[in-house]
Amino acid sequence: MRLHLHLEDEEPIIYEGEDTLLDVMHKPSIGRSMFLAWFKANKRYKNARDLLYVEFPQEFVYNRKDLIWTPRVRPKVFGRIHYVPPSAGDVYYLRIMLNKVRGPTSYKKLKTVNGTIYPTLNLPGLTLQPEDAKNIVLSYIEDLMVRGGSTLKRIPNMPYPNYERANESTNMLIHDELNYERKSLKEEHDRLFTLLTDEQRNVYQTIMTSVNDEAGGVFFVYGYGGTGDIVINVASSGIASLLLTGRRTAYSRFGIPINLTEDSFCNISPDSDMAALLRKTKLIIWDEAPMMHRHCFEALDRTMRDIIPSTHSKDAEKPFGGKVVVFGGDFRQVLPVIPGASRNEVVNASLNSSYIWDSCQVLRLTTNMRLKVGSNIVDKKEIEVFGKWILDIGEGKLSGHNDGEALIEIPRDILLDDKGDAIASISSCIYPSLSEHLDDPEYFQDRAILVPTNEEVDSINYHLLSLIDGEEKIYYSPDSICPTDDCDAFEKSLYTSDILNAVKLSGVPNHILTLKVGVPVMLLRNIDQANGLCNGTRMQIRKLGEHVIEAKVITGSHSGDIVHIPRMKLVPSDRKIPFRLQRRQFPVVVCFAMTINKSQGQSLSQVGLFLKKSVFSHGQLYVAVSRVKSKKGLKVLVCDEDNNPTNMTKNVVYKEVLQKI
Structure with a gap:
């Protein structure tokens, strides 16, 4: 659950465009928010005062209608506080304090330490550990001395800064990846570990042995669809990313270029925060890997070898800079989609056609867990027969010799x-x-x-x-050639509005979009992955405005959330048309x-x-x-x-x- 926060007297206010100032000031929600309701819950419930804000959703549920927190009776959920950059000032310090202070009942209590009320939110000793603060100060001093032609090393008994730790202490990417409630996750891990099949346990232990031994290695967990240190979870598609902790696609997490070649690198510079995160990472899990072009994996491999220093010469030859990388997926499923490609081109673009595959250890899972859900002994025989039929389709066994079709x-x-x-x-x-x-x-x-x-x-x-x-609402998109496209006046005159409006491309809504209240729709763009709004998210229409659509999310961990989708300028990268189309439309399609x-x-x-x-x-x-x-x-x-x-x-x-x- 995403947890909102705000400074004192700066809670958000939602109002309609035609509301007067008087109407806005008399709204029932004025002076009320999820964050302020947390203060009130801490006053009302004694056990609430033992919890951090991020732990609160485990024991309490937020009622969005009444704007109050009440004790939870359903299964627990995990809380995550919205990311805030250091440049945000007091809001940044507020976020840090919320991960340290338990049970405050007001902003005043948040700013009180050992009986002293501080005037600002940047409280001493809360934003940084003493060792981290010392390293940052020493690094500044050392930089100044180096500019003057000297160094701290010349001063006897003077400590020298640990630059790596100083950089990590201000790296919000690392902070975010470590900002999990470890105790709860440990309990969840232990519960799920007892449910593993023998196959799954062997896979788990094989991978964790490589992680714990820091031996590196590339693994491919090959099975059916549905099967404390930093772990990066990514997926090849938006909908698959919703199933993972962290909810990121590989393209966004690793900065993979859209137009890849066999020599591409990811957009990660060696001195960036992302590079520091990768150096500290122990394990990368990449789901739905077979549907990605092999150039994606090779670009990340080249990048990680470049930014991760090798402690031994043999480590320089290890894939992905010696980190443990686990690919997941099923090669029976759809392979990389390449418009107009031949069979040979598709096969050559697959992960197991890459040089990385030579270093990859395949770990097999043979049980279809999706079909096991809710099954009983009576259904067991039917499940086995149906599962075998599905498997035979995937492996092309139902028609004897199958040379493609x-x-x-x-x-x-x-x-x-x-x-x-x-x-x-x-x-x-x-x-x-x-x-x-x-x-x-x-x-x-x-x-x-x-x-x-x-x-x-x-x-x-x-x-x-x-x-x-019900009444249908029709939205017409204003279409044009992208202003950044290099077209002269004559070329632009060839592409009239009628021609542009008639263009239909995969992943882009049509010129005419017809919707009704109650209709299910699917999102076509990654808008806010952290809150579940990514390519593939399904929603149900609640209200239809001129510039914004209100919908309820009906799939994934954010099911039930009310969201607002704006009209957007969409520029597809489809090479089937000789120009770059710019279409302003809602990024949804009826589904x-x-x-x-x-x-x-x-x-x-x-x-x-x-x-x-x-x-x-x-x-x-x-x-x-x-x-x-x-x-x-x-x-x-x-x-x-x-x-x-x-x-x-x-x-x-x-x-x-x-x-x-």
Whole structure:
């Protein structure tokens, strides 16, 4: 849970544009906030005074309607205080004190130390440990002496600064990574460790042995989809990052360039805070790795070898500067998406085609944990049969020799009968009684219709949108050529508004965006990853304004949060068009249906797979059928070239990728 903070008499106030000053001053929320409610809870509850602010959500829950904290009865959650840079002044010092002072009942109590009330929030001894403060002062003195041609080393018995520790004490990236409640995490670790299978325990112990011995090493944990020192967690996609502590994508965490080449480096300078964090890091976990281009991993490898000093000559040859790196994922799933690429180009772009793979130890997990959820002994046989069928699809075994593409038969018990209108049939199957469930966000959480292309996505979403009562709101985007694009006047005259408006690109909303209150939508941009707003987050529309959309998050750890999405200038980097389009639109799309590629990383209870067009790339069919938690949750509707229902469909598997593992 993200915890808000503010200085005295500076709590945020939310008001409508047409409100008068008098209306604003008489709002019930004036003088009330999550942070001020914490002070009141400390006065009211005796046990609250033993907790730090970051520990508070473990024992108390914040009621956003009444703006009060009350004792928690549901499972515990972890708190994280909003990041504040040192340049913020008193707010920065306030954040540091909140990680040290327990149970204050007012700002005055926060500024009181040993009976003395200090005038500012920068209290002595609270912002830095004495050793850290000494190092910082010594480093300043040493710098001044060096400029004057001298050094502290010339003075007998004079301490010399530890520059590494001095830099770490002011590095907020390191502070953030160490700002976890270790006691609670230790308890959670111990609880989860008892639940590990023998396979999982062996994987865990193998990796931790390398971490504890500081031996370095690269590991790939190969399994089904769904399987105190600093640990960096990153993911290859936005939706996968929501499943990780820290919630960061690899691109944002490591500064990976958008346009990669085989010689690229990450945007991390050796003297930056990020470089210092990497040097201190013990373990990097990178989820959904097979879907990333191998140049991403090679760029990080080159960067880390460059910024991490080697204590021995042999360490210089170790991948990733001798750090332990764990990749996770499933090569049966979708491989790197390269527009217009051939089969050979896709295979060559995969992680196991990189030189890094030669140093990678593969650790296998063979149990599909997604299908195990909520299962019992009666379902065990059916789960095993269904799991084997999914695995055979992923490995291309259902049609004998498969040299890339082959027809396979869909079992009749998961085939959906076509009632004459394929879109209506699949829609009513997955979204029955749609209008009656608009007030139930849980209805949309675990169900979706999956299709291979955006064309079918638009058709299904349009159909289901038309079934919802209520006024629709249509948003038209102002489109133009990006001002930074090097186009002369003649070229710009060729691309009229009609041409620009007609452009449809993956990952960018269309020129015309039609929405209704209650409709589920998916975010198409990473807006605020720390608060769960990233590419792939699903939400339900609550209010439709001219410039802002209000929605409720319905997936991930931030499910239930009310968020506001603004219109944004979006500039796609798609090379299929000869210019850079700039489109100002809400970064959302209706998501009753989504593409198979977009569903990767999600677990769903109800999936309708609509194959009006066959899958066209490696792993797509496997990804689609493996999204469900049980066989009962999967329905497949396949159409042939004449739009007649059939039980045969294409499966695409590049076996040369699987043979390298």
